Amino acid sequence: MAERSFKAEVEHLKLGAGETFTGEGILAITKALLESGVGYVGGYQGAPISHLMDVLADAEELLGELGVRFEANANEAAAAAMLAASVHYPIRGAVTFKGPVGVNVASDALANLSSSGVTGGAMVIVGEDYGEGSSIMQERSHPFAMKAQMWLLDPRPNLPSIVKMVSDGFDLSEASNTPVMLMVRIRSCHVTGSFTTRDNQRPKLTVREALAAPRSDFARVVLPPMSYAHEQDKVKNRWPAAEKFIQDRGLNEFFGPKDAGFGIIVQGGMYNSLIRALQRLGLADIYGNTEVPLYVLNVTYPLISSQFLEFCEGKDHVLVVEEGQPEFIETQLGSFLYRAGSGVKLHGKNIFPMAGEYTGAVMLDAVESFLRTAAPSLLPAAVRAPNIDRPEIPDLSKTVPIRPPGFCTGCPERPIFAAMKLVEKELGKHQIAADIGCHLFASLPPFEIGGATMGYGLGPAANGAFDGGGDKRAVAIIGDGGFWHNGLSSSFTNMAFNKSDGVAIIVDNYYSAATGGQDVMSSRADNATKATKNPIAKALNGIGIDWVRQIDRTYDVAKMRDTIREALTTPEKGPKVIVASSECMLNRQRREKPLAQKAIKEGRRVEAPRFGIDEAVCTGDHACIRLSGCPSLSLKRLDDPLRDDPVASIDQSCVGCGNCGEVADAAVLCPSFYRADVVHNPSVWEKRMASLRARIIGWLQARRDARRLSFAPTFLDGAAE
Amino acid sequence: MTLHQALDPRPQDPKMGGIIKLALLAVGGQGGGVLTGWIEDLARANGYAAQATSVAGVAQRTGATVYYVEMAPAGAGTPIFSLMPAAGDVDIMITAEMMEAGRSILRGFVTPDRTTLITSTHRALAVSEKMVPGDGIASSAEVMAAAEVAARRLIAADFDALALKAGSVISASLFGALAGSEALPFPRAAFEAAIRAGGKGVEPSLRAFDVGYKAAQEGAAAPVAAAEKPKPGTARGPARLMADWQALEARAARLPGEAAAMAGAGLKKVVEFQDLAYGRAYLTRVETVLAADRAPFDLTREAAKYIANAMAYDDIIRVADQKTRAGRMARISREMGAKDRNVMQVTEFLHPRAEELVSLLPAKMGARWAANTDRMALVDRLFNKGRRLRTDSLRGFLMLHVLGGLKGWRLKTLRHAEEQAHLDRWLATAMGYLPQNYDLAVEVIRCRRLVKGYSDTHARGLSKFDRVLTAIALVKDRDDAPQWAARLREAALKDEEGKALDGAIATIRSFL
Structure with missing residues (x-):
């Protein structure tokens, strides 16, 4: 069950010729795939293309009607390998994953696919996760396209351009027998807009039909000497064909006047940011009509020398807008100019920062700086003359705290790391390798557990050097998503085969939670089209790992702590694996909340738990927070002159997961926490007994209060008035 | 609400054709996506071309997320909108939390020539603020002061509390504030229509919208937090005790200056903790300090505060009593x-x-x-x-x-014997410094703040207290001893392990 349901949006995918689609970029791409007669689709979820996978999953019925096969692939490598169907068969296929990490995982398959070449159009939709909000290392997918010689499409970030590029991309792929990569940046995936739809096309040949009439041609197999021929074919035939197609179809675009002595070359995806800078400089209008010549690279690989040189003709200065590093495009364009003996001055990373996102401010500064050199007369007076006086804005850089992502309220991973922290207090710091997934938030305060992540499914493998053991055991953490993505083979068979003495903790939250709650092999959910409910422990036993502890309620901090301690101290040799299972709270709430509300409405008995803190008992040391970091566990300042420090406080967002109480108990913190269960629709008997008890308790309290002084309202009995 | 006209608006470039740029900074779970959707639908339904983007990904967990909307009157062509807000180029900045307002100012999204800043003043504390053993809460006042300068127009209220009171969430009250700000060229009814068209939780959303709208239009009359302040406690109990109590209360009130109020609060705390006799013992202790004190009686005031805290220690009996009141x-x-x-x-x-x-x-x-x-x-x-x-x-x-x-x-x-002994030692140490350095004595009294918590936490607090007092003894003869004492105490409250304290002590040892 994915985080967001696209059932309603899927209806938009059925729109026919001449109708208007309005919505998000990701959905537009899905619609464009159907309009292009795609025969199979697949991929692996991850920001920013998770929703593309979710849309496809929700659209399975429609895909079925059209004869389109959908696979939720085990990982990106599996997704890329699936494109093999387009090698021999004239079937269009598309897969999606995030770039560049997904491309890293898929690179083996992509390189082989590129070498073989394709008959049907093959497209990899890469969600370029770069810049603000990115959750991965800051790298580019671009060099993968270059080294495998796949064509890289980077359309202008508006729905009509993106949709057109999907369809053109398939044509390009087929015209040049080469797979293509369609790169969509993080914001273009979520950008909203409209485009005019076409009818969905059934694939000319479906995968079922292809299975009935199998084909093979050993010339397409990547084996010598055919692989040598493939390389020659790439350079001699496919590349020129691609260049011709790109020019004939006009995939790259030109804007602005032809006769200026300067111009700007821009990646398609950066076009809107560039136009905004020009708009702010008074050099473009709202519709993008500009006084600056622009060469928009909707295809950023291959670059076409002749087209570029033609653009440069009569110009003295050109600027390349290329986000990220290294500057592949600029370098290539520079060598085009050099080979042509051109005197045009090429600007790019000498003006733009080498690293980092091209934000609005960066773009404005760079374009302005370029124009000062290339065309100073063009700049408006306001820009040429320095700024008007502005009031000094106080510096808040020391005031505003950073807000890194963390575990959600009630997250079942929190108690696992609270338990680990408790074990660390007993046994000292350990070597800890982490993986990819929500659990990686544990490396941030307040837990600060784990010091490395080497990639998805590679957590335990990253401890390989320590497999031999030593004074202390190395610990690896991996999620269930990582386990099934690549972890079982790369990490756990590695541990088992090398007789690792390490400890691995598998954080099993029933979903691929960090990417939006998609089902995995071990999910507990019923899934009509996928095989779920395959226990991780069974897989571990299958590869010969016998020291496996299955914990079915991670909130039991004491048990978690004791199990981790046992794994770290047991004399038993070999891999020790703890499977810590509890459902992702986001998904659980989404599922259970409506059911509970319904039950309350129908008059059934429901207990709604939530935690609270006795302010008078809390001393304001915040040890509980250092073992939790729960968003609902916060602080509040008391209006008490005797108190210096704010006390802990739990807000209404508490879901009553129990972590606070368990931690207070296991870590022997303090007695301030209480859990209140509000019982909805109690039975008559229950209600009568409760009121009887309350009367007796009230009598005891009144009796005591009659013999002493009390001060109303103190912070504890504030309700007395 | 604060309205603030910082500068005359910068004239819009006519070529930009009136693009309105609206950014929204929200923390995960605040409904930023819903609010963005409403704004977008509102614009489209009223003859505007609009584009929205966001960066979801892991930021949607508990991190801060930027949503961005641009709109312009629909015309002949398709406007080219930007996909991200740019420093110095935002017309309307909505922040769903006070520090996010600070972040938007830091990032340059709020500028005096154009930006209407609509912010909620409530706090969602960051982990770094919460985990400090002392008080690590960032200053909202600093952000508010910066907002006054940075924004062309500032609309600030606790939109979270307003929404909660209306049974809804902050996205709805902020949408109301946006309507109330009149920063967008659409009438109120058009905003409400957008909520209705959304179709989810319409009634509560409309209620929260209404209070948000009013807060922006009229100013949020009474800050919500003020109403919930606990009133000073008045004594209740049997008559014979009440008479004695009033005598004690009067005795505390006779203390000079601010010490009287502090001793009044302290007296309640210790009497509630034990009994009237204990309260008398408390006042006697405070009066002993007073005898050695002089105007403006800072020492007595601080002693009144911390002696009460020391005497009302956290034992099982107190916890059990508090939990059964x-x-x-x-x-x-x-x-x-x-x-x-x-x-x-x-x-x-x-x-x-x-x-x-x-x-x-x-x-x-x-x-x-x-x-x-x-x-x-x-x-x-x-x-x-x-x-x-x-x-x-x-x-x-x-x-x-x-x-x-x-x-x-x-x-x-x-426990009582131990607490008494500790209290006596601490007071004696502080009073010992009094003849040579008044301020140092005050600072040593304040070090009692370090003792708190239960079990291990309490033991850690005590050990920090001891280390701070030992370090203070090293510098006691210096003129800046009080400053060092304060610095040591603040350092001890910075982190659990006492790393900052170690650093401060190492510094002291370096110059001894």
Whole structure:
């Protein structure tokens, strides 16, 4: 069950010729795939293309009607390998994953696919996760396209351009027998807009039909000497064909006047940011009509020398807008100019920062700086003359705290790391390798557990050097998503085969939670089209790992702590694996909340738990927070002159997961926490007994209060008035 | 609400054709996506071309997320909108939390020539603020001061509390504030239509929209937090005690200046902790300090505060008493939103260790037991485990009620003897500095703040207290000794392990 349901949006995918689609970029791409007669689709979820996978999953019925096969692939490598169907068969296929990490995982398959070449159009939709909000290392997918010689499409970030590029991309792929990569940046995936739809096309040949009439041609197999021929074919035939197609179809675009002595070359995806800078400089209008010549690279690989040189003709200065590093495009364009003996001055990373996102401010500064050199007369007076006086804005850089992502309220991973922290207090710091997934938030305060992540499914493998053991055991953490993505083979068979003495903790939250709650092999959910409910422990036993502890309620901090301690101290040799299972709270709430509300409405008995803190008992040391970091566990300042420090406080967002109480108990913190269960629709008997008890308790309290002084309202009995 | 006209608006470039740029900075779970959707639908329904983007990904967990909307009157062509807000180029900045307002100012999204800043003043504390053992909460006042300067127009209110009161979430009250700001060229009804068109939770959203709208239009009259301040406690009890109490209260009131109010609060705390006699002992201690003090009596005021805290230490008896007081259940059930038709169960999480149990024994016997490791281990084996008590049940309540009634016994216990000794040592140390350095004596009194918590936390606090006092002794003869004392104390409150304190002590040792 994915985080967001696209059932309603899927209806938009059925729109026919001449109708208007309005919505998000990701959905537009899905619609464009159907309009292009795609025969199979697949991929692996991850920001920013998770929703593309979710849309496809929700659209399975429609895909079925059209004869389109959908696979939720085990990982990106599996997704890329699936494109093999387009090698021999004239079937269009598309897969999606995030770039560049997904491309890293898929690179083996992509390189082989590129070498073989394709008959049907093959497209990899890469969600370029770069810049603000990115959750991965800051790298580019671009060099993968270059080294495998796949064509890289980077359309202008508006729905009509993106949709057109999907369809053109398939044509390009087929015209040049080469797979293509369609790169969509993080914001273009979520950008909203409209485009005019076409009818969905059934694939000319479906995968079922292809299975009935199998084909093979050993010339397409990547084996010598055919692989040598493939390389020659790439350079001699496919590349020129691609260049011709790109020019004939006009995939790259030109804007602005032809006769200026300067111009700007821009990646398609950066076009809107560039136009905004020009708009702010008074050099473009709202519709993008500009006084600056622009060469928009909707295809950023291959670059076409002749087209570029033609653009440069009569110009003295050109600027390349290329986000990220290294500057592949600029370098290539520079060598085009050099080979042509051109005197045009090429600007790019000498003006733009080498690293980092091209934000609005960066773009404005760079374009302005370029124009000062290339065309100073063009700049408006306001820009040429320095700024008007502005009031000094106080510096808040020391005031505003950073807000890194963390575990959600009630997250079942929190108690696992609270338990680990408790074990660390007993046994000292350990070597800890982490993986990819929500659990990686544990490396941030307040837990600060784990010091490395080497990639998805590679957590335990990253401890390989320590497999031999030593004074202390190395610990690896991996999620269930990582386990099934690549972890079982790369990490756990590695541990088992090398007789690792390490400890691995598998954080099993029933979903691929960090990417939006998609089902995995071990999910507990019923899934009509996928095989779920395959226990991780069974897989571990299958590869010969016998020291496996299955914990079915991670909130039991004491048990978690004791199990981790046992794994770290047991004399038993070999891999020790703890499977810590509890459902992702986001998904659980989404599922259970409506059911509970319904039950309350129908008059059934429901207990709604939530935690609270006795302010008078809390001393304001915040040890509980250092073992939790729960968003609902916060602080509040008391209006008490005797108190210096704010006390802990739990807000209404508490879901009553129990972590606070368990931690207070296991870590022997303090007695301030209480859990209140509000019982909805109690039975008559229950209600009568409760009121009887309350009367007796009230009598005891009144009796005591009659013999002493009390001060109303103190912070504890504030309700007395 | 604060309205602030910082500068004349910069004239719009006519070529930009009136693109309105709106950015929204929200924390995960605040409904930023919903609000963005409403704004977008509102624009489209009113003849505008609009584009929205966001960066979701992991930021949607608990991090801050930027949503961005651009709109312009629909015309002949398709406007080219930007996909991200740019510093110095945002017309309307909405921030759903006070520090996010600060972040938007830091990032340059709020500028005096154009930006209307609509912000909620409430705080969602970041982990870095919460985990500090002392007070790590960032200053909202600093952000507000910067907002006054940075924004062309500032609309600030606790939109979170307003929404909660209306039974909805902050996205709806902020949408109301956006309408009320009149920064967008659409009438109120058009905003409400967007909510209705959304179709989810329409009624509560409209209620929150309304209060948000009014807050922006008229100014949020009374800050919501003010209404919930606890009133100063008035004494209740049997007449014979009340007479004695009034005498004590009058005695505290006779203390000079601010010390009187502090001693009044302190007196309540210690009398509630024990009894009137204990209160008398408290006042005597404070008056002893006063005898050596001089105007403006800072020492007495601080002593009144920290002696009360030291005397009302956190033992099992106090915890049990607090958890069984009249009115607690009513307060909890109100906080939990329980209705009369519901039943409420309350579970306490207690984990007494041998140390706490033995500290309840008579002082001499307790000290003997505590020194005997085998015996302590035995007590731990028998009693040291997490206990969950239901204080809504008779059994659980009675157990704590009886414990909470052991005040008569308390003064004989080991814990009390230890606390008394510690208090006397600390006061003696502070008063010892008085003749040579008044301010240093005040600072040493304030170091009592370091002692807090239960079990290990309490032990850690005590050890920090000891280390700070030892370090203070090293610099006691310097003129800047009070500053060092304050610095040491603040350092000790920065982190759990005492790294900052180690650093401060190392610095002191470096110049000795």
